[in-house]
Amino acid sequence: MKAVVAGASGGIGQPLSLLLKASPLVDQLALYDVVNTPGVAADLSHISSIAKIEGYLPKDDGLKKALEGADIVVIPAGIPRKPGMTRDDLFKINAGIVKGLIEGIADFAPKAFILVISNPVNSTVPIAAEVLKKKGVFDPKRLFGVTTLDVVRAETFVQSITGEADPTKTVIPVIGGHSGETIVPLFSQAKPAVNIPEDKLDALTNRVQFGGDEVVKAKDGAGSATLSMAYAGFRFAEKVIQAAKGKTGIVEPTFVYLPGVPGGDAIAKETGLEYFSVPVELGTDGAKEAQNIVSSANEYEKKLLQACYSGLKGNIEKGVQFVANPPQ
Numbered sequence: 001m002k003a004v005v006a007g008a009s010g011g012i013g014q015p016l017s018l019l020l021k022a023s024p025l026v027d028q029l030a031l032y033d034v035v036n037t038p039g040v041a042a043d044l045s046h047i048s049s050i051a052k053i054e055g056y057l058p059k060d061d062g063l064k065k066a067l068e069g070a071d072i073v074v075i076p077a078g079i080p081r082k083p084g085m086t087r088d089d090l091f092k093i094n095a096g097i098v099k100g101l102i103e104g105i106a107d108f109a110p111k112a113f114i115l116v117i118s119n120p121v122n123s124t125v126p127i128a129a130e131v132l133k134k135k136g137v138f139d140p141k142r143l144f145g146v147t148t149l150d151v152v153r154a155e156t157f158v159q160s161i162t163g164e165a166d167p168t169k170t171v172i173p174v175i176g177g178h179s180g181e182t183i184v185p186l187f188s189q190a191k192p193a194v195n196i197p198e199d200k201l202d203a204l205t206n207r208v209q210f211g212g213d214e215v216v217k218a219k220d221g222a223g224s225a226t227l228s229m230a231y232a233g234f235r236f237a238e239k240v241i242q243a244a245k246g247k248t249g250i251v252e253p254t255f256v257y258l259p260g261v262p263g264g265d266a267i268a269k270e271t272g273l274e275y276f277s278v279p280v281e282l283g284t285d286g287a288k289e290a291q292n293i294v295s296s297a298n299e300y301e302k303k304l305l306q307a308c309y310s311g312l313k314g315n316i317e318k319g320v321q322f323v324a325n326p327p328q
């Protein structure tokens with residue numbers, strides 16, 4: 001299992017690379033970034049785990065060397081937010097970064113699972129899909145927008161109500177997109193069921209939707225969530241790898257191209273959107289089945305979904321247009 005981190009020297013990239021290096025599921029780890037990867041790779045190489053590790057820079061065909069033979073590529077490359085910015089404000093710079101990396105993946109690792117962390121995820125995933133389509137190598141079952149941090153936050157924040165000692169024991173599906181109102185936690189679908197007092201539901205929902213802002217504000221200009229994102233990114237990557245190696249019954253919400261994933265058509269019809277995060281069962285070839293949880297939303301959540309649809313539609317279109325009509 002060869003894993004690649006693109007953007008490996010950054011705030012997310014370094015701890016994510018550490019977790020992958022420490023994982024017994026990974027035998028080979030390639031770190032790619034425009035800066036500092038030789039140092040990060042040298043540092044991690046002293047860890048006594050099985051993964052062989054190399055660091056690459058753009059020079060000397062570094063992207064090609066990093067990607068060749070890759071089974072999974074995780075992308076946390078790109079700039080993070082500062083206070084006062086929306087995720088969409090990152091589009092101008094990150095759209096081009098993601099496009100370039102996906103072109104490399106299309107050329108050198110077209111069969112790899114691709115996990116996009118770079119924001120705005122609502123637009124960078126459509127960009128990735130359009131680039132892969134243009135190159136004739138798009139397999140929707142292998143492209144994932146990483147929305148796991150929203151799930152992790154929902155699990156954590158609901159603990160104040162459940163009092164459950166281990167937050168991972170409560171599964172909360174979070175669906176939609178990955179920014180503000182497009183993030184829709186479905187507390188009505190929690191397993192085991194959770195009874196959220198009416199007067200607490202708005203605040204809890206809002207905290208999941210705007211959890212990213214909480215960290216951006218606290219970091220006060222020094223970036224956004226990195227450590228919790230590395231945890232979430234690793235958690236999702238680990239599940240994709242475990243499923244690829246044959247483990248069954250793994251389900252996790254992720255932002256996918258619905259028409260290309262089994263079960264996705266019905267969700268696309270219901271939401272009017274081609275891209276959406278829903279719980280997806282993972283298998284040896286990636287996304288095996290998208291679960292239509294949208295129709296199970298209660299009245300409160302249906303209202304949240306209406307706001308989600310309108311925001312997400314524009315974000316998706318912006319990504320698609322970026323590839324169709326590249327800025328001059």
Ligand SMILES: NC(=O)C1=CN([C@@H]2O[C@H](COP(=O)(O)OP(=O)(O)OC[C@H]3O[C@@H](n4cnc5c(N)ncnc54)[C@H](O)[C@@H]3O)[C@@H](O)[C@H]2O)C=CC1
Pocket residue numbers: 006007008009010011012013032033034035076077078079080081090094097100101116117118119120121146147148149150178223224225226229
């Ligand atoms: N999906 C999610 O839930 C989350 C997404 N993010 C996003 O992840 C991205 C990265 O965040 P941080 O690690 O905090 O930023 P950072 O600035 O600390 O790191 C980004 C890294 O990307 C590298 N980079 C820039 N252009 C590149 C290129 N063309 N190829 C390879 N590497 C390149 C930079 O050199 C830097 O090392 C941001 O866009 C942020 O908004 C952050 C948190 C959660």
Ligand SMILES: O=C([O-])CC(=O)C(=O)O
Pocket residue numbers: 080081087119149211212213215216224225
């Ligand atoms: O808020 C941000 O910009 C980073 C992010 O996506 C998150 O923490 O969910």
